[in-house]
Amino acid sequence: MSAASEQDLNRRSCVPCEGGVPPVAPDEAREQVRRLPGWSITADGRGIRREWTVKNFMAGIEFFDRLARLAEEEGHHPDLHLEGYRKVAVVLTTHAIGGLSENDFILAAKINQLPIASKS
Numbered sequence: 001m002s003a004a005s006e007q008d009l010n011r012r013s014c015v016p017c018e019g020g021v022p023p024v025a026p027d028e029a030r031e032q033v034r035r036l037p038g039w040s041i042t043a044d045g046r047g048i049r050r051e052w053t054v055k056n057f058m059a060g061i062e063f064f065d066r067l068a069r070l071a072e073e074e075g076h077h078p079d080l081h082l083e084g085y086r087k088v089a090v091v092l093t094t095h096a097i098g099g100l101s102e103n104d105f106i107l108a109a110k111i112n113q114l115p116i117a118s119k120s
Contacts, residue, residue: 004032004035004105005035007109009036009105009106009108009109009110015102015103017094017096017097017101017103019096019097020097021097021101022097022099023046023094023097023098023099023100023101024099024100024101024102024104026045029041029045029048029100032105033048033105036048036105036108036109036112037112038050038051038052038112039108039112042091042093045099046093046098046099046100047079047091047092047093047099047100047104048091048092048093048100048104048105048108049089049090049091049092050089050090050108050111050112051087051088051089052087052088052089052116052118053086053087053088053118053119054086054087054088054116054117054118054119055086055117055118055119056085056086056117057082057085057086059086059116059117059118060082060085060086060088061082062117063088063114063115063116063117064080064082064088066114066115067080067090067111067114068080070107070110070111070114071107074103074106074107074110076092076094076103076104076106076107078090078091078092078107078111079091079092079093086119088116090111092104092107092108
């Protein structure tokens with residue numbers, strides 16, 4: 001996988017992954033995540049994560065609702081976290097391969113386009 005811009009990733013769709021392919025190499029993952037504002041590689045190197053502080057609890061739930069619809073359309077499902085009623089986080093990984101795939105970067109780019117009511 002060569003590093004693609006966020007705009008290029010937005011034009012792609014996730015493809016089903018049932019395993020049997022290697023995860024994205026660490027160097028490639030670092031290069032790709034640099035092109036996705038707000039995202040970072042998780043401590044274990046198997047995922048990418050982004051956090052937001054939202055306006056209030058319902059803003060977080062509304063964001064998760066939009067994100068859930070997007071994830072369902074793409075057939076790629078993130079881990080969602082809501083802490084302290086206003087801190088939301090999303091972690092993307094491809095569970096079937098135990099690491100990152102192109103799907104994770106595609107979905108991250110699309111998540112970056114979702115509206116979110118953040119803290120003023």
